[in-house]
Amino acid sequence: RIVFVNGSFVPYEEASIPIMDRGFLFADGIYEVSAVIDGKLIDNEAHLARLERSLGEISIKNPYTTAQWIELEKELIKRNNVREGLVYMQVTRGVAERDFAFPKGVEPTVVMFTQEKAMRASSAAEAGAAVITVEDLRWKRRDIKSVALLAQVLAKQAAAEAGVAEAWMVEDGKVTEGGSSTSFIITRDGTIVTRQLSNALLPGITRKTVMRLAEEAQLRVEERAFSVEEAKAAAEAFLTSATSLVMPVVTIDGHPVGDGKPGPLVKRLRELYLAMADATPA
Ligand code: PMP
Secondary structure, three states: OEEEEOOEEEEHHHOOOOOOEHHHHHOOEEEEEEEEEOOEEEOHHHHHHHHHHHHHHOOOOOOOOHHHHHHHHHHHHHHHOOOOEEEEEEEEOOEOOOOOOOOOOOOOEEEEEEEEOOOOOOHHHHHOEEEEEEEOOOOOOOOOOEOOOHHHHHHHHHHHHOOOOEEEEEEOOEEEEEOOEEEEEEOOOOOEEEOOOOOOOOOOHHHHHHHHHHHHOOOOEEEOOOEHHHHHOOOEEEEEEOOOEEEEEEEEOOEEOOOOOOOHHHHHHHHHHHHHHHHOOO
């Protein structure tokens, strides 16, 4: 396995980061994840744009141009021979003696790695995912894709202990998003509903593409917050992310959504997303 660390491609076993890295000490960093399908990066430029934006919000200079990132990603995919899976990119403020305020004159730490994962043929997508709801314990800038993921670790551990795939985080009775995904419901009149963007949630890249594909297919899309009760009573539900693409949600806190099976509109949206991936140039 080859990873990328601070300008070099190295075997994973030889890669190391100093203990004073601010990513480790303070979670002072940003990450991004793009899907790989048929060896191609999917929605990648939007992920790189979000990376640039997240870095800017915490005043870390983006170490690479979009073209340079793409070149590095492609090289890493090639060296690891990834056909289906994920590319992770992580940038921290760098290495300095422990002190909260930004250190001067440090270079950001850059780490990239790939994971192999079945993306297109997913038994989870066939069966649909169960989710639980948990309180959203995160900070007030969830629009930044920060590596500070402790609340998500706890949420997804609760999900794992409940034997389900994802935790939907709830604030003031309304779903913000999943631990690592965007939440959607489809009402009984066929309207696709997902929360409007704000600092309360991450602007999902897959969310945006799915909304576009839905609108192109003449489906109705509404951006608004929805409650757990509304989600449980919905006709269909699903989640989106670079790691799961479009994933049906079939139970919420043990309560079946619709007939408790992946619904027709969710299946169609997943097919539309995969068709978009097929049409993506190499
Ligand atoms: N929300 C959160 C909290 C996430 O971690 C993710 C996964 N990156 C998403 C939503 C989905 O975003 P995307 O579609 O860009 O992967």
